[in-house]
Amino acid sequence: MRFSEYLAAQRQRIETELHGILPSEATPPEVLHQAMRYSVFAGGKRIRPLLCVEAARVISEEVAGIERAACAVELVHTYSLIHDDLPALDNDDFRRGRLTCHKVFGEAMAILAGDALLTLAFEVLANLPCVDSERRARMMGELAAAAGSCGGMIAGQVADLEGEGKPPEPGRLETIHRAKTGALIRASVRIGGIYAGADGEQLAALSSYGEHVGLAFQIVDDLLDVEATSETLGKTTGKDAARKKITFPAVYGIQRSHELAEAERRAARQALECFGNRAVRLAELADFIVYRRA
Amino acid sequence: MRFSEYLAAQRQRIETELHGILPSEATPPEVLHQAMRYSVFAGGKRIRPLLCVEAARVISEEVAGIERAACAVELVHTYSLIHDDLPALDNDDFRRGRLTCHKVFGEAMAILAGDALLTLAFEVLANLPCVDSERRARMMGELAAAAGSCGGMIAGQVADLEGEGKPPEPGRLETIHRAKTGALIRASVRIGGIYAGADGEQLAALSSYGEHVGLAFQIVDDLLDVEATSETLGKTTGKDAARKKITFPAVYGIQRSHELAEAERRAARQALECFGNRAVRLAELADFIVYRRA
Numbered sequence: 001m002r003f004s005e006y007l008a009a010q011r012q013r014i015e016t017e018l019h020g021i022l023p024s025e026a027t028p029p030e031v032l033h034q035a036m037r038y039s040v041f042a043g044g045k046r047i048r049p050l051l052c053v054e055a056a057r058v059i060s061e062e063v064a065g066i067e068r069a070a071c072a073v074e075l076v077h078t079y080s081l082i083h084d085d086l087p088a089l090d091n092d093d094f095r096r097g098r099l100t101c102h103k104v105f106g107e108a109m110a111i112l113a114g115d116a117l118l119t120l121a122f123e124v125l126a127n128l129p130c131v132d133s134e135r136r137a138r139m140m141g142e143l144a145a146a147a148g149s150c151g152g153m154i155a156g157q158v159a160d161l162e163g164e165g166k167p168p169e170p171g172r173l174e175t176i177h178r179a180k181t182g183a184l185i186r187a188s189v190r191i192g193g194i195y196a197g198a199d200g201e202q203l204a205a206l207s208s209y210g211e212h213v214g215l216a217f218q219i220v221d222d223l224l225d226v227e228a229t230s231e232t233l234g235k236t237t238g239k240d241a242a243r244k245k246i247t248f249p250a251v252y253g254i255q256r257s258h259e260l261a262e263a264e265r266r267a268a269r270q271a272l273e274c275f276g277n278r279a280v281r282l283a284e285l286a287d288f289i290v291y292r293r294a
Numbered sequence: 295m296r297f298s299e300y301l302a303a304q305r306q307r308i309e310t311e312l313h314g315i316l317p318s319e320a321t322p323p324e325v326l327h328q329a330m331r332y333s334v335f336a337g338g339k340r341i342r343p344l345l346c347v348e349a350a351r352v353i354s355e356e357v358a359g360i361e362r363a364a365c366a367v368e369l370v371h372t373y374s375l376i377h378d379d380l381p382a383l384d385n386d387d388f389r390r391g392r393l394t395c396h397k398v399f400g401e402a403m404a405i406l407a408g409d410a411l412l413t414l415a416f417e418v419l420a421n422l423p424c425v426d427s428e429r430r431a432r433m434m435g436e437l438a439a440a441a442g443s444c445g446g447m448i449a450g451q452v453a454d455l456e457g458e459g460k461p462p463e464p465g466r467l468e469t470i471h472r473a474k475t476g477a478l479i480r481a482s483v484r485i486g487g488i489y490a491g492a493d494g495e496q497l498a499a500l501s502s503y504g505e506h507v508g509l510a511f512q513i514v515d516d517l518l519d520v521e522a523t524s525e526t527l528g529k530t531t532g533k534d535a536a537r538k539k540i541t542f543p544a545v546y547g548i549q550r551s552h553e554l555a556e557a558e559r560r561a562a563r564q565a566l567e568c569f570g571n572r573a574v575r576l577a578e579l580a581d582f583i584v585y586r587r588a
Contacts, residue, residue: 107382123438144417
């Protein structure tokens, strides 16, 4: 199967699983569940769950139910977008070409929808049917640490807010992105590995892959904000610069940022060498992350 | 030991444990960790962790480390207060006699501090050292369901917001409070039971106790909003009425609400009968919850 076909098929399985996980819009409180579904089904690329599923498949062929665990990561990602977009934080009206959650449902509902998605992510992992409690508890610990305030996503969000208008230094840039996007992407890969029973060495290789791919993802994200048109990207472009955010192009320039992304892509692939042919899809995902146009 | 002495000693243990769990104010991001600590150490009564610890002690004498699990519930409770107080929700400037989190640290930091406390709660449970993974996973499932959007705390918060200005009907009142405060109080007791290895019958008795004590707690909370002075309560009183919230006094009147609280207190004690003398502290906690003046 070609990578593009595989990607479409795997995404479809994740969409189906997400539909099963999210409470129906007819379940009270209806408007909250509508808000949660509005943001989860807003055309995300599902990169994190894809990474989770493929990391698991590298370790074992017996990973029935892995999509459900992978969706937990996507729920955390979606919650973070909803809260980031709030007026008190990034104050974004559009994301992926659609109005942001608070623009449609109001601030109160957007705050609560984010809270509910974060909570649901842990409920999903706690109750996974196909994996033992030891692995479930470990996956929850991974997710919480990656989403948390000590080097995790929330730490990155605070550093990002505090960094606005500060000098674009490489050290600050790395600190922000290692936490803000890197930690959850790394955790996506590790959660897949844990689900499939990876040993310490395998988990270390997956972590290295996750770190490189996470950094590559962020560099490309920053570049797309500069280079892509608003139409392609579905959100206002050039906003990072307008807000004086610390970005890779701001620190290194566009050409050097492209080179850095390429270097991270190669390093990510290199981390997979110990897995041989079994890691083909994971390697292709690294390419996809770097060569995407939106 | 008299109940008041016991209460003070047990609270002290919980405070100590919370201090150990919360990241230091010197750990980056400093301002976020300051905001988290500001709200966690704002003079809460620690009713939920006290219930959790005592529920565990009813089931077993071997509950080393239970305070840590109990703190997870308090973290979730604190996160819910921070988010409830936000301008987009209840817009409260004071709580427990102090400025609310967003008044001191700004809205962005308050949103993120709440997010971080919720996340930390699951991290604490995932990594509990003294209890096996099966119980840890079950406790996390309990906490997530109680905090979640399907009959849990978030469902109650939405129902509360939507109920403002609506006719004060008994059915609506019960739906709101069973979810908004009842679910987490019930979960506090159940998490203690699970930690200590309660069997199905014991857990059912604890759940019944938790439901009655949770309802009693809310009735008394509503009564205090009407009857106490702002000084005693440390927050603006009479706000429920000003906001046309659906409360027990609004639905049943003050006298009948007192009777209802007393009935719930008795029912809570009755649910403990199967435990005999071992449940003395838990019974006293029910009295404390109903007879408190703040």
